Amino acid sequence: MPVQLFVTCLVNSLYPDVGKATVALLERAGHEVEFPVDQTCCGQPSFNGGFAAEAKQQARQTLDVLDATEGPIVVPSGSCAAMIIHHNPELLHDDPDYLAKAERVAARTHELTQFLAADGDPGTPVAGAATTTYHASCHALRWLGVLEEPKRLLDDAGVDRIELAGEDECCGFGGLFSIKAPEVSGAMMNTKIDQIEASGAEVVVGVDVSCLLHIAGGLRRRGSTIRVRHVAEMLAGDAE
Amino acid sequence: MTTFRNRVQDAFATGVPIAIDRGARGHYDKRVKAAAVFPQMEDMRDRARVIRAEVIASLDEVLAEFADAVAARGGKVFFAADAAEANDYIVNLARAEGVSRAVKVKSMVTEEIELNAALEAAGIEAVETDLGEFIVQLAGEKPSHIIAPVLHKDRYAVGELLAEQLGVPYTDDPTELNDIARKHLRSRFLSAEMGISGVNMAVAEDGAVALVTNEGNGRLCTTAPQIHVAVMGMERLVRTRDDLAVILEVLARSATGQGLSVYTNIVTGPRRSGEPDGPDQFHVVIVDNGRSATLGSRVAEILYCIRCGACLNACPVYRHVGGHPYATTYPGPIGKVLTPSLYGLEEWHELPATSSLCGACQEVCPVRIDIPKLLVELRQQSTGHMPRSIRVGLAGFAWVSTRPRLYRTLTRFVAFFGRWWSKDGWLRHVPFLLRGWRIDRDVPAPAPETFNDWWRKRGA
Known part of the structure; x- marks a missing residue:
């Protein structure tokens, strides 16, 4: 059975390399990868912002596209996976047709590292000795319980990983929150970056590009040499 | 105020x-x-x-x-x-x-x-x-x-x-x-x-x-x-x-x-x-x-609260600003729901918006109040207070999202022209909407080619 890739809008437009690495990992694990080309945005930004009508439009589009496919759906983003798994059924509770679709699709959807870990992928040793630390993105952690899976995958791949103090503290992104309250958001990000710098890591990794782009933007502003990578890129051997 | x-x-x-x-x-x-x-x-x-x-x-x-x-x-x-x-x-x-x-x-x-x-x-x-x-x-x-x-x-x-x-x-x-x-x-x-x-x-x-x-x-x-x-x-x-x-x-x-x-x-x-x-x-x-009024509302769950303060202690926003900027009796995550529900969203619509929805509050709540869900509910009731640029932008994005061909064309367009707006993968000029970001972070630029286009070329 094929695996369906839901790549997310941010990966599609900002970080296609994360999508390519995801394809490489899935194929390496022996899966046939399909990419439904009519996918767009899952609607998470609208949903989180309180724009239910817009979120429903995007959720229905996503469900129409994904429900027409078969096999597990893999998402290289904790927050978008949480949207599909948890929030779509909530959002569409008063729409019987789409609620059924939402529940079917939710049952097939997996965050990437949880999928790979459950798959029993032994991992391929990653070249390079950069010291790496893992930031636990909030939605992946608290809505999906993603924490040990990415760490185990990194460890199995022989990545030199050190723990991040405060790994479960929010980086302050929060989508519209960072636009509506940039000062608080920025203060949270600076705390996170202080923690990353204090860890001594050369690379910080995560499972959600939205948090990663926020952290990367702050690190660059500081002139830091610490690199930011998605776990998929690390596992695919693309840490540079 | x-x-x-x-x-x-x-x-x-x-x-x-x-x-x-x-x-x-x-x-x-x-x-x-x-x-x-x-x-x-x-x-x-x-x-x-x-x-x-x-x-x-x-x-x-x-x-x-x-x-x-x-x-x-x-x-x-x-x-x-x-x-x-x-x-x-x-x-x-x-x-x-x-x-x-x-x-x-x-x-x-x-x-x-x-x-x-x-x-x-x-x-x-x-x-x-x-x-x-x-x-x-x-x-x-x-x-x-x-x-x-x-x-x-x-x-x-x-x-x-x-x-x-x-x-x-x-x-x-x-x-x-x-x-x-x-x-x-x-x-x-x-x-x-x-x-x-x-x-x-x-x-x-x-x-x-x-x-x-x-x-x-x-x-x-x-x-x-x-x-x-x-x-x-x-x-x-x-x-x-x-x-x-x-x-x-x-x-x-x-x-x-x-x-x-x-x-x-x-x-x-x-x-x-x-x-x-x-x-x-x-x-x-x-x-x-x-x-x-709260009891009859969609956020009645907030009344389960036993006032332990655990959500304040867990909240990264609270930890960074303290209680006083909330300007209400009940600060922190609990206050962001309770205050608008007691006194009205008209005056207090800002509070539910001031959360990254990280969920740290819900994780520690002794009566497991789903605070992020209640915040989203209050946001749904106060979208009219969002800046016009955000409202129009999200509506437009949703409209385009339901038209996959147009979406592909526009994202390709953005990817193509991104080279003039960016340097080394970062935007040279930050859009006005993101002006608050400029304080302490740079903004990533669109990649030169979307994943969608890469995939289609790969299959071809």
């Missing part, structure tokens, strides 16, 4: 006290440790949630049972529709009984109704006797945390304040500071004609009110004066003493990491004949002040 964002900017400009972050993290860490050595914690949280949910679902009935039980024990119950009614009742009672001084146990609901100001306006001295609350009162400030009112001050600031306000020699030794406050308060306890407390939880079956403190001031305030007035939010009830026991199991652990607070008083009515101590009068003032 100033905006939340302005208040945060002001707080940052003057420097948010380091004590806030340290204090909140300290309480949070203690909670983690307490939960780790109490294997029943998760089970107790489930039970506490069920207990509170059932009370809120049949609040009318539980309130009536409680009121009858208080009356049967010789107490008086007054239902106050709003803050003014509650304050009037207490002020009139104080006047009728010739009260010139009232001693108070820390109580957030009396902060909410601004009882101290009402008493002072009537010429009645109101003395806060919880150490933190006493310091806040001396400083003329508001509490910055619902269980640790003076979290924003360290002991040096407290030492300076006491020296200035009480004319005592400066000290920053916590034991000495405690002694100064104790000495100052002792005569007030003994001379006050009225003791005013909040209610941590009231018990419907026997009309008892439970008070949880760590300083013993609650015990003094509710026994030494002749009159005890207990003020409670309308929702602060459990049905039975057994249910109370469950709530107490999670309350102190969630708040301060204690298995049980140092003092847990359960007060049932005025002194009965044959009893040596206790007040002659016992009044319970039950405050609605917007709670009925």
Whole structure:
């Protein structure tokens, strides 16, 4: 059975390399990868912002596209996976047709590292000795319980990983929150970056590009040499 | 009123006290440790949630049972529709009984109704006797945390304040500071004609009110004066003493990491004949002040709250700004839902928006209130207050999202022209909407080719 890739809008437009690495990992694990080309945005930004009508439009589009496919759906983003798994059924509770679709699709959807870990992928040793630390993105952690899976995958791949103090503290992104309250958001990000710098890591990794782009933007502003990578890129051997 | 964002900017400009972050993290860490050595914690949280949910679902009935039980024990119950009614009742009672001084146990609901100001306006001295609350009162400030009112001050600031306000020699030794406050308060306890407390939880079956403190001031305030007035939010009830026991199991652990607070008083009515101590009068003032409306709303779940403060301690926003920028009685995650639901979104729509929806609050809530979900619900009710650029932008993005071919064309267009806007993968010019970002972060640029295009070329 094929695996369906839901790549997310941010990966599609900002970080296609994360999508390519995801394809490489899935194929390496022996899966046939399909990419439904009519996918767009899952609607998470609208949903989180309180724009239910817009979120429903995007959720229905996503469900129409994904429900027409078969096999597990893999998402290289904790927050978008949480949207599909948890929030779509909530959002569409008063729409019987789409609620059924939402529940079917939710049952097939997996965050990437949880999928790979459950798959029993032994991992391929990653070249390079950069010291790496893992930031636990909030939605992946608290809505999906993603924490040990990415760490185990990194460890199995022989990545030199050190723990991040405060790994479960929010980086302050929060989508519209960072636009509506940039000062608080920025203060949270600076705390996170202080923690990353204090860890001594050369690379910080995560499972959600939205948090990663926020952290990367702050690190660059500081002139830091610490690199930011998605776990998929690390596992695919693309840490540079 | 100033905006939340302005208040945060002001707080940052003057420097948010380091004590806030340290204090909140300290309480949070203690909670983690307490939960780790109490294997029943998760089970107790489930039970506490069920207990509170059932009370809120049949609040009318539980309130009536409680009121009858208080009356049967010789107490008086007054239902106050709003803050003014509650304050009037207490002020009139104080006047009728010739009260010139009232001693108070820390109580957030009396902060909410601004009882101290009402008493002072009537010429009645109101003395806060919880150490933190006493310091806040001396400083003329508001509490910055619902269980640790003076979290924003360290002991040096407290030492300076006491020296200035009480004319005592400066000290920053916590034991000495405690002694100064104790000495100052002792005569007030003994001379006050009225003791005013909040209610941590009231018990419907026997009309008892439970008070949880760590300083013993609650015990003094509710026994030494002749009159005890207990003020409670309308929702602060459990049905039975057994249910109370469950709530107490999670309350102190969630708040301060204690298995049980140092003092847990359960007060049932005025002194009965044959009893040596206790007040002659016992009044319970039950405050609605917007709670009925919340009860009938889509965020009624917020009324399960038992006011432990764990969500404040866990919240990264709270840790960074403290309680004061919220400009309301109840700061932090709980306050972001409670304040707009009590006083209206029209004035308070900013608070639900000021969250990254990280979910740290929900993770620690002893009654598992789904705070992020309630925040999203309130956001749905206040999208009209969002900037026009965001509203139009999201509507446009959603419209394009339902047209995959157009979406592909536009994202390809953005990818193609991105090269003129960017350098090394970062935007050279930040869009106006993201101007707040420019303060301390750069903005990534679109990649030169979308994943979608890469995939289609790959297959070709």
